[in-house]
Amino acid sequence: MYKESTCISKLQIERRKFKPVLPDILKKGVSFIKPVKGKATNSAVNQDDLRGIFKNTYGLPEITFKKGVNKDITKKSLKVAVVLSGGQAPGGHNVIAGLFDGLKKTNEKNVLIGYLGGPSGILENRYKLISEKMLCNYRNTGGFDFIQSGRTKIETPEQFCLTKDNLSNSKVDALVIVGGDDSNTNAAMIAEYMRKENLNKFIVGVPKTIDGDLKNKYIETSFGFDTATKIYSELVGNICRDANSSRKYWHFVRLMGRSASHVTLEVGFKTQPNIVLIGEEILANKMTLAEIVESIVSVVVKRAQDGKNFGVVLVPEGLIEFIYEIKKLISNLNDVLAENTEIIARFNSIEEKKEFIYAKLPKEHSDLMKSFPVEIASQFMLDRDPHGNVQVSLIETEKLLVEMVQKRLLELEKVHKYECKFSAITHFFGYEGRCGIPSNFDANYTYALGYNAAMLILNGLTGYLSSVRNLVRPPKYWECGGVPLTMMMNIEKRHGSDKPVIQKALVDLNGKPFKKFMKSRDKWAVSESYVFPGPIQYFGPSELTDMITRTLQYERS
Numbered sequence: 203m204y205k206e207s208t209c210i211s212k213l214q215i216e217r218r219k220f221k222p223v224l225p226d227i228l229k230k231g232v233s234f235i236k237p238v239k240g241k242a243t244n245s246a247v248n249q250d251d252l253r254g255i256f257k258n259t260y261g262l263p264e265i266t267f268k269k270g271v272n273k274d275i276t277k278k279s280l281k282v283a284v285v286l287s288g289g290q291a292p293g294g295h296n297v298i299a300g301l302f303d304g305l306k307k308t309n310e311k312n313v314l315i316g317y318l319g320g321p322s323g324i325l326e327n328r329y330k331l332i333s334e335k336m337l338c339n340y341r342n343t344g345g346f347d348f349i350q351s352g353r354t355k356i357e358t359p360e361q362f363c364l365t366k367d368n369l370s371n372s373k374v375d376a377l378v379i380v381g382g383d384d385s386n387t388n389a390a391m392i393a394e395y396m397r398k399e400n401l402n403k404f405i406v407g408v409p410k411t412i413d414g415d416l417k418n419k420y421i422e423t424s425f426g427f428d429t430a431t432k433i434y435s436e437l438v439g440n441i442c443r444d445a446n447s448s449r450k451y452w453h454f455v456r457l458m459g460r461s462a463s464h465v466t467l468e469v470g471f472k473t474q475p476n477i478v479l480i481g482e483e484i485l486a487n488k489m490t491l492a493e494i495v496e497s498i499v500s501v502v503v504k505r506a507q508d509g510k511n512f513g514v515v516l517v518p519e520g521l522i523e524f525i526y527e528i529k530k531l532i533s534n535l536n537d538v539l540a541e542n543t544e545i546i547a548r549f550n551s552i553e554e555k556k557e558f559i560y561a562k563l564p565k566e567h568s569d570l571m572k573s574f575p576v577e578i579a580s581q582f583m584l585d586r587d588p589h590g591n592v593q594v595s596l597i598e599t600e601k602l603l604v605e606m607v608q609k610r611l612l613e614l615e616k617v618h619k620y621e622c623k624f625s626a627i628t629h630f631f632g633y634e635g636r637c638g639i640p641s642n643f644d645a646n647y648t649y650a651l652g653y654n655a656a657m658l659i660l661n662g663l664t665g666y667l668s669s670v671r672n673l674v675r676p677p678k679y680w681e682c683g684g685v686p687l688t689m690m691m692n693i694e695k696r697h698g699s700d701k702p703v704i705q706k707a708l709v710d711l712n713g714k715p716f717k718k719f720m721k722s723r724d725k726w727a728v729s730e731s732y733v734f735p736g737p738i739q740y741f742g743p744s745e746l747t748d749m750i751t752r753t754l755q756y757e758r759s
């Protein structure tokens with residue numbers, strides 16, 4: 203029997219009792235769930251290239267689970283492995299719980315193992331056997347600490363071969379990869395490799411990322427987005443109230459979301475601060491850094507004229523990659539870094555590194571780098587992650603903006619001879635939101651995603667992403683099935699060469715959430731329309747505990 207530890211909070215003890223609501227379609231058990239196949243699918247772009255790369259798994263049909271007797275279910279007991287990949291997101295443990303329960307409900311002899319430390323656990327064959335006794339302490343908890351996570355990319359022929367050998371030697375029949383766009387790209391590649399090798403190993407992905415950019419018609423949201431944005435909104439709401447109380451600071455808050463600005467937009471809806479920058483709009487309007495600064499300055503000046511030397515600005519983490527001139531700079535920098543990895547690794551000082559890199563860049567870009575504060579320029583040159591992404595969480599864009607706004611205000615003061623008080627404080631809310639205790643929505647959604655992944659595997663399906671939809675309705679009515687991974691892919695340049703990757707869903711400027719935001723932002727800029735959402739509610743009236751994101755509400759309305 204599990205022994206209570208003093209390290210466990212009272213809330214965690216109460217949360218352990220929460221029973222996720224399973225969608226009706228999954229309740230009956232696998233013998234009464236029929237996988238209905240749709241038409242063969244296509245990727246939206248790069249179809250010929252992708253068909254060539256995924257010769258065995260391209261074009262699979264969509265799967266929708268419907269009620270009906272299913273006689274094709276495997277009778278043999280299965281050994282399934284799960285791996286958590288990439289950044290943490292609230293609800294990861296419930297994916298494992300749903301998967302475990304789905305497998306065990308079907309056949310007590312089914313076994314679940316968890317690879318440790320992300321995909322590197324697969325390559326190093328490090329795993330643990332998952333039992334109810336271990337799992338019960340992690341149900342409905344945040345974090346990925348049960349089996350940890352990592353960002354290793356499985357991409358070389360040797361790594362694929364090692365993956366195959368390790369799965370085969372451990373007699374693993376199926377692998378569930380819980381990850382974002384990059385990790386699920388890995389899932390697609392492994393599924394293809396297993397098919398090519400004529401191995402009956404089923405690979406299924408689960409859509410995870412707080413960034414909210416792994417979504418499409420069939421994946422309404424990635425898990426973790428709901429909880430993380432609720433946590434950030436509590437913090438930003440508190441800052442808005444602080445700003446409104448002391449009335450002397452401008453707060454610049456950078457929010458996580460490596461590429462897309464979904465997190466910033468959602469937190470914007472929930473808190474209504476004075477300025478919300480949306481990277482996708484900045485790119486569409488080809489705005490330069492100077493123009494962004496000018497747009498912030500105009501609000502600062504307007505508010506100062508009304509006697510309000512305070513405000514709150516939200517900055518999406520991925521902003522820099524959307525700024526016209528910086529996007530080009532980063533693309534050139536990525537190429538220089540990828541082509542000269544070994545030489546650069548030999549430099550002992552940042553100065554040597556800088557000198558070498560600047561000499562390789564076109565003049566306009568080395569000039570731009572030189573115009574940045576020293577720390578920011580160094581942050582631009584940090585190593586890319588294993589998937590070739592710039593580590594934007596380490597680039598302090600909010601500080602860059604504050605410095606530039608300050609400079610511009612001084613220039614304006616000289617010309618217009620007025621004094622505009624501008625005292626700024628910067629914040630970065632990122633890691634604070636990734637391991638929170640999952641909201642009811644995320645606890646239910648992740649449990650259903652895991653359980654549904656078990657159903658896909660038991661039906662012998664591979665190369666699919668677990669899909670649970672109709673999320674604006676209560677969980678009981680959620681629809682379940684699988685979306686072929688290749689359907690969501692495109693070709694992108696990574697580490698200097700073209701690679702197949704799952705397409706990121708950026709904020710759609712023609713979509714309902716963005717249009718809704720456009721209608722409100724002018725009012726937010728000049729007034730104090732702040733909203734203070736407070737902490738996530740786990741107990742109490744359903745309007746509070748089961749609230750879904752505004753993004754989902756508006757998108758699906």
Ligand code: FBP
Binds near residue numbers: 289353593
């Ligand atoms: P995933 O896409 O893997 O879910 O990770 C997203 C994220 O949380 C980003 O928001 C952030 O930029 C990045 O991870 C930080 O990465 P790391 O944890 O490696 O510092």
